[in-house]
Amino acid sequence: MIIGIIAAMAEELELLLNDLTIEEKKDKANMTFHKGKLYGKDVVAVVCGIGKVNSAICTQILASEYKVDKIINVGVAGGIGKEIYPGDIVVAENLVQHDMDTTAFGDKVGQIPRLDTFDFKCDKEMVSIAKNACEKIAELNSFTGRIASGDQFIANIEKIHWLDQEFGAISCEMEGASIAQVCYLNAIPFVVIRSISDNANNGAHMDYEKFVPIAVKNSTRIIKQMLEMM
Numbered sequence: 001m002i003i004g005i006i007a008a009m010a011e012e013l014e015l016l017l018n019d020l021t022i023e024e025k026k027d028k029a030n031m032t033f034h035k036g037k038l039y040g041k042d043v044v045a046v047v048c049g050i051g052k053v054n055s056a057i058c059t060q061i062l063a064s065e066y067k068v069d070k071i072i073n074v075g076v077a078g079g080i081g082k083e084i085y086p087g088d089i090v091v092a093e094n095l096v097q098h099d100m101d102t103t104a105f106g107d108k109v110g111q112i113p114r115l116d117t118f119d120f121k122c123d124k125e126m127v128s129i130a131k132n133a134c135e136k137i138a139e140l141n142s143f144t145g146r147i148a149s150g151d152q153f154i155a156n157i158e159k160i161h162w163l164d165q166e167f168g169a170i171s172c173e174m175e176g177a178s179i180a181q182v183c184y185l186n187a188i189p190f191v192v193i194r195s196i197s198d199n200a201n202n203g204a205h206m207d208y209e210k211f212v213p214i215a216v217k218n219s220t221r222i223i224k225q226m227l228e229m230m
Contacts, residue, residue: 003230004068005038005045005223006058008075008175011212013047015220020045029057033066039227044068051151052097052178059182070126070189072226073179074219076212077194078154080163081143081170082202087214089142089222091130092192094119095177096167099150109166110148112181119146120180123189126226130191133225140218145170147192149177171196195219 007013017034020043024035031054034045044066048058055073062068077090084090096110096119103109111118127144134142148169154160163169176192183190195215 001069001230002042002044002066003227004059004062004066004071005043006048006055006062006071006073006175006179007046007219008048008050008055010047012075012216012219013045015216016045016223019220028061028065031058031061033061035066039224041227041230043227048175051174052149055175056178056182059179060186063182063186063188068188070123070230071179071183071191072126072223073176073190073192074223075173075175075194076197076215077147077171077173078160078198079171079196079202080148080160081145084143084170084196085141085202086196086198086211087141087218088196089134089140089218090147090171090194090196091127091134091142091144092122092147092171092176092180092194093127093144094121095147095149095180095192096120096169097150097177097181098148098163098167098169098172099152117184120177120184122180122191126189126191129226129229130193130222132229133222136225137218137221143170147176147194148172149174193219193222
């Protein structure tokens with residue numbers, strides 16, 4: 001079994017790469033794919049860059065060239081659910097693309113035209129493993145639900161309320177749903193895990209420079225626990 005691990009930013013993957021025994025390193029599409037052993041498992045770890053196009057290209061390379069069996073996406077996100085605070089973890093159950101809008105043709109906002117699903121569902125077993133991994137870290141609060149993705153940095157409270165009301169999303173970010181779509185099209189089980197940096201819906205915010213090391217540490221601990229259980 002080969003597991004693909006995707007992060008949008010280099011700092012999100014830094015600690016994992018320190019623990020990875022690299023067997024092969026290749027540059028493709030301006031991304032570096034690190035293949036090797038991580039906590040006893042065969043993995044390919046990569047920084048995809050920010051946004052849906054970057055993350056979709058990255059995921060397809062993992063599918064087509066590395067033949068990965070499962071994909072884990074980790075990173076940072078904004079909170080939407082009012083009970084979610086900086087430092088908390090959101091494990092996606094499903095994801096939607098909030099910036100897809102073909103309502104002029106009678107589709108719902110978020111529906112990708114001519115695709116047979118509205119949302120992209122994470123693998124139930126991987127979600128369960130991710131939740132169990134979070135529960136093993138005593139100081140972590142974790143939540144499961146829908147994540148909404150789009151090529152927009154959401155800083156507007158009205159937009160946050162809209163994502164809540166329109167999609168029932170508990171978190172928003174810029175890559176997860178495109179990774180999910182590529183996994184869906186390639187029939188690859190996947191899960192998306194996000195560390196929450198702020199939440200405009202309840203006014204909670206953490207200084208980004210202080211937050212990033214916490215998020216990276218938590219993500220690394222979660223993935224370590226998950227790989228041991230997979």
